[in-house]
Ligand SMILES: Nc1ncnc2c1ncn2[C@@H]1O[C@H](COP(=O)(O)OP(=O)(O)O)[C@@H](O)[C@H]1O
């Protein structure tokens with residue numbers, strides 16, 4: 522087997538002041554050309570885990586353990602300058618709110634050109650590249666688009682512009698943090714098929730974050746399920762959907778709207794509220810909400826065990842153990 526493009530090992534993230542553990546023992550690999558999804562409720566540590574890859578953690582939060590290897594180099598040891606060389610070029614990021622990445626007072630054409638300029642000298646061919654990139658993501662009137670400001674686009678079109686910007690340098694890994702959450706379902710589906718098509722064409726690896734399992738089912742090859750700052754289960758989409766082993770994953774799946782009743786609102790079938798990552802202690806993070814909880818779940822924390830195909834962190838897994 523080839524070696525992973527990105528490898529995250531035993532990642533731990535905490536607040537700097539009054540240290541609180543926010544992410545603990547997160548490990549996963551992404552292979553060349555592979556698309557991996559991270560799912561979990563709000564607050565489960567998805568965003569912090571991916572921001573740490575590009576050394577973009579917010580002030581007051583830092584990596585306390587683990588390593589993040591990209592093509593064999595440990596990114597946690599990179600200088601800010603080395604990191605700038607990777608960011609946007611090898612690994613690009615798409616955010617939930619396009620305005621995080623786009624400058625509101627600069628025309629789109631200039632912004633995209635500047636994105637190229639931060640990695641290489643620009644010339645007339647660069648301008649053509651900007652046009653091609655906008656065309657490729659389905660921006661209808663490219664001539665007009667390059668002269669427009671971000672606010673002149675609809676939410677969906679702004680996301681397309683941001684995806685065009687992310688793809689400009691032909692990154693090998695695209696990280697997307699819930700980029701379609703704020704969009705309505707139809708626009709969301711259009712953006713997802715656009716991204717899926719670009720990924721196939723470019724054989725690009727992808728890490729796609731969402732709080733909605735239904736969104737990523739057709740987009741990714743493997744899934745990582747996070748709960749309270751930990752990975753509770755991971756595996757191929759087929760394994761996760763047909764043989765969920767962690768009670769939390771099973772709960773997430775049963776809360777998906779059924780295809781026979783697509784209008785049905787998301788059900789909350791998991792009783793209780795998500796655990797704060799720093800309050801987990803030495804027990805299983807899901808124990809307080811788990812219908813299968815036993816004494817041993819409160820005495821020590823299960824470790825993620827299994828294969829790339831399927832891993833689970835539970836003493837009393839349901840379904841067939843890996
Ligand atoms: N800048 C910050 N300072 C302190 N705590 C934070 C900060 N950002 C996030 N957190 C906390 O870290 C946990 C994980 O957050 P996050 O990664 O944003 O979750 P998700 O993306 O899964 O919703 C949450 O409990 C959140 O409140």
Ligand SMILES: [Mg+2]
Pocket residue numbers: 567568569698
């Ligand atoms: Mg988030």
